[in-house]
Amino acid sequence: MTTDPTPPFRFGQVALVGRPNVGKSTLLNALIGAELSIVSPKPQTTRHRILGIATHEQSQIAFLDTPGLHLGGKRAMNRQLNRVARQVPEEADAIVHVIAAPRWTDEDEQVWNLVSRQEAPCLLAVNKIDRVSDKADLLPFVARITETRKYAGVHYLRATHGKGLKALLSDLVKLLPEAPAQYAEDDLTDRSERFLAAEMIREQLMLRLSEELPYATTVEIEHFEQVGKLSRIAAAIWVEREGQKAIVIGAGGAQLKAIGSQARRRMEKLFGNKVFLELWVKVRENWSDDDASLKQFGYTS
Structure with a gap:
């Protein structure tokens, strides 16, 4: 009788991208199990590249929370936030494009245009599904999005309550390269x-x-x-x-x-x-x- 071999350990960087106020920071905190990235109902709360580390038995994921990519805004601060938002996906082994159900806006389209140019595979995370009163509306909504945009997978989330995270993590691990952990097991971030x-x-x-x-x-x-x-x-x-x-x-x-x-x-x-x-x-x-x-x-x- 043979036993299944231990699966290889995987490590990689995963960029969380999206327009402002779709719940990227809430998702990061839920994924790493700590209130690392600050959260508020106001757009553009995140101003920096925030790295959050999730270590599991056979994987370690370095999540990169980004400022929301937004249209307009002509001040130097707005330009800097967009620069960070555009740079981070280039560092990633996988990308999660976070949107807020049930809307797809011009800013969502701008984010898709960014991630579609990257070599890294991208998952679509439809967050805030609790705001959709009739869940039957979600499938045609996502079908319209994915008809012409090729994502590696789709996940439905309620990040504030941790719903949908297990399946998302499982899919992300499969997309990461085989590599040893780069951080200590109890590290949460590289920030001071x-x-x-x-x-x-x-x-x-x-x-x-x-x-x-x-x-x-x-x-x-x-x-x-x-x-x-x-x-x-x-x-x-x-x-x-x-x-x-x-x-x-x-x-x-x-x-x-x-x-x-x-x-x-x-x-x-x-x-x-x-x-x-x-x-x-x-x-x-x-x-x-x-x-x-x-x-x-x-x-x-």
């Missing part, structure tokens, strides 16, 4: 705690502030020190006008205090230790349309 701290502060700005203001804000970590089991962090929130500074601070400093309190809790959960966080707000006019400022704040290499 300093970077992640800035992102978690910015997440609260996205969640708590009015519709347009978050896009005029960024976060710079000015001091990060580990003292035993305590992280001492000082961060500046940059805005573009004095009036925005007053909004971020809030009446009697209440808004800034709430932002800091929630961000600190997120950091303590992810870092696994106590955090002492200091925040203040600074003004730099039109920083998001200034290449030198973008470089200082870590948006360009």
Whole structure:
């Protein structure tokens, strides 16, 4: 009696791409089992290439979360986000094109035009299927998409609840090359705690502030020190006008205090230790349309 040989170990990079606000960051977090990439209901929450690592018995996948590829937007920041979104698929062994059911927009088409030029196979992930009241509508919707666009497979997801992830992971592993793991088994990302701290502060700005203001804000970590089991962090929130500074601070400093309190809790959960966080707000006019400022704040290499 013979036994099946152990399947070969596989490693590869998988790019998660899509237009803004389709749930790429939520999907990344669900796939790696940790709240790594920041999430908010607002488009363009993700501004960086975020690597999240999922290690299993016979595979390790380095997922690359990307900013949403979007039309319009003429500021330097918008151009930089699109550059990152276009570059990442070129690094990938496989691609997941995430869309939000039941819509296919011009921006979705722009993403397809990008991934169709890559050699890496691409899966279509139809996310937010809970928003479709009659699930029978999903099949003709996807049939119209795939009639002229050749994907390596289609998956239906509700990333917020982990639905559809097991089948997606199974298909992705089959697309990856045979190779040893490139990261330690307990690694979640290649990003530093300093970077992640800035992102978690910015997440609260996205969640708590009015519709347009978050896009005029960024976060710079000015001091990060580990003292035993305590992280001492000082961060500046940059805005573009004095009036925005007053909004971020809030009446009697209440808004800034709430932002800091929630961000600190997120950091303590992810870092696994106590955090002492200091925040203040600074003004730099039109920083998001200034290449030198973008470089200082870590948006360009």
